Amino acid sequence: MKARGGAVILTAAVVAAMSVSAVAGGDSGALEYLEGGSLSSDARISVGFLYGAGGRPDGLGSRVSTVRAGVASVSGNPAGLAFLSANGLLLDVLPPIGASVSEMIRLEDAAASAIDDAVEDVAAHGLDPIYPVLDANVGQQAGVISGAVAFRVGRVVTGAAIEEPLSIGLDLVETGIEAFAAAVKSEGDGEIPIELRCFADAAAQASFEIEKVTLAAGSEVARGVAVGASVSRYHASATASAVLRADGIVDYGGQEHAFNDPDDPWHNELGLSGWGAYRGDAIGWSAGGSWRPRDWLTVDALYVGAPRLSLEGSYTTVENMIPAASDGGLELADISASQPTATERTETTERDPLILHLPSYAGAAVSIRTGRVVTTLEYRRYSGRLGFDLKDESEGIEPSDGLGLEADFGGLRVGGGVIRGTLRSGSAKDGSGGDILIPLANLAYQFQLSESMTMDLLVVAVPLQVLRLSFAHEF
Numbered sequence: 001m002k003a004r005g006g007a008v009i010l011t012a013a014v015v016a017a018m019s020v021s022a023v024a025g026g027d028s029g030a031l032e033y034l035e036g037g038s039l040s041s042d043a044r045i046s047v048g049f050l051y052g053a054g055g056r057p058d059g060l061g062s063r064v065s066t067v068r069a070g071v072a073s074v075s076g077n078p079a080g081l082a083f084l085s086a087n088g089l090l091l092d093v094l095p096p097i098g099a100s101v102s103e104m105i106r107l108e109d110a111a112a113s114a115i116d117d118a119v120e121d122v123a124a125h126g127l128d129p130i131y132p133v134l135d136a137n138v139g140q141q142a143g144v145i146s147g148a149v150a151f152r153v154g155r156v157v158t159g160a161a162i163e164e165p166l167s168i169g170l171d172l173v174e175t176g177i178e179a180f181a182a183a184v185k186s187e188g189d190g191e192i193p194i195e196l197r198c199f200a201d202a203a204a205q206a207s208f209e210i211e212k213v214t215l216a217a218g219s220e221v222a223r224g225v226a227v228g229a230s231v232s233r234y235h236a237s238a239t240a241s242a243v244l245r246a247d248g249i250v251d252y253g254g255q256e257h258a259f260n261d262p263d264d265p266w267h268n269e270l271g272l273s274g275w276g277a278y279r280g281d282a283i284g285w286s287a288g289g290s291w292r293p294r295d296w297l298t299v300d301a302l303y304v305g306a307p308r309l310s311l312e313g314s315y316t317t318v319e320n321m322i323p324a325a326s327d328g329g330l331e332l333a334d335i336s337a338s339q340p341t342a343t344e345r346t347e348t349t350e351r352d353p354l355i356l357h358l359p360s361y362a363g364a365a366v367s368i369r370t371g372r373v374v375t376t377l378e379y380r381r382y383s384g385r386l387g388f389d390l391k392d393e394s395e396g397i398e399p400s401d402g403l404g405l406e407a408d409f410g411g412l413r414v415g416g417g418v419i420r421g422t423l424r425s426g427s428a429k430d431g432s433g434g435d436i437l438i439p440l441a442n443l444a445y446q447f448q449l450s451e452s453m454t455m456d457l458l459v460v461a462v463p464l465q466v467l468r469l470s471f472a473h474e475f
Helices: 004-017 070-075 079-083 106-116
Strands: 028-035 040-047 088-094 098-100 137-141 142-154 154-186 190-222 226-250 255-256 271-294 297-305 309-319 344-350 354-357 360-370 373-382 384-391 391-410 414-426 430-450 453-462 463-475
Touching: 040 088, 070 079, 070 154, 070 190, 070 226, 070 463, 079 154, 079 190, 079 226, 079 271, 079 297, 190 271, 226 309, 271 384, 297 354, 373 414, 391 430
Parallel strands: 040 137
Antiparallel strands: 028 154, 040 154, 088 142, 088 463, 098 137, 142 154, 154 190, 190 226, 226 255, 226 271, 271 297, 271 309, 297 360, 309 344, 309 354, 354 384, 360 373, 373 391, 384 391, 391 414, 414 430, 430 453, 453 463
């Protein structure tokens, strides 16, 4: 099991903390122990973006069905705007709420796997890591996070929506990393013992966000027949930073030297740091239609063309490492007897674009009204994937199709479904993957606050979105 985010930090810690992890020139060396210390993390995830504005998602997310969609049709099926009886305003509010991911996902197994991956090249030399205990918390962004407005001008209804961002934030702090290594260096006819004791703390921050603004219009072209279209601007940004502060002592033949010692006349700072930022924009679109041949029957169709976003930016890494370190190992002959803690500063900047992929889909929904109950059956066919490419690496989920069902009892709504897909990981050309099923479920209730105002309470919408309040006003 791969956990690449954790592996980046842990790899950096191991590279900076270890000494002679490889055999060189007939000499022997081994990293005798590594203690992982404690690793704490805090994650902030918001995926309400996948449901659009309003508190009425379909079983599979943003609405394909136009029945009772209201102003939220701006970010769902724009054909539904044609059936609005009045101008409308919608605001979505999220209360602060959080949960412990550690209770739902076996994060400690993922961390152990990340450490194993990070130090696999030195495991043969006696490494026996102590795995950290993880505690991760997930919370949703609070406040007014999205909304929509719609106006009728003759036969055409126009609207605009600002949707809740798709955002992910991650903070990691690793403290108390310790490592000890020992080796014997052959020099002439004698042997010189070398020992290294290292201590390090690491921290990393990453954030990612996609904002979406939509303009839409819908019109009834014949009795019971409506069409609509929308254009959306996507703005994406990503930032990342990491730092590894390391310190240690080299015992070279009985003489001790410390890293980061200002009294030494040579550069001996030890550690790593990196930072970067990426931004990009793209345009998406949608087109939908709705047909109501009977009062009790509605047939809807929608196509959503999601864009491919190219985020331009750079990531800069600064390394202060001992020159003897190479590819995770150590050339003993390169350790200077007069300057055993000498380090070199290397700064590199990578400008490879971060490519984000969002899946497009074609969807169809059939809604049947029986008294006050409306039952909707929905099918979607996806193309593309939800994920990213960076250099030669590709990560993400490639959905194929989905089936959803929703029952609307007027006030109470229950929906759900399942999306089939493939998990992609690894090289962009020959990445590995496996089939997955993504379950979705939502539960909501509507309250009539006044003659012109309603409140939708979205209690849960799996995955991750919880407790959303949507206020709709007609004027």
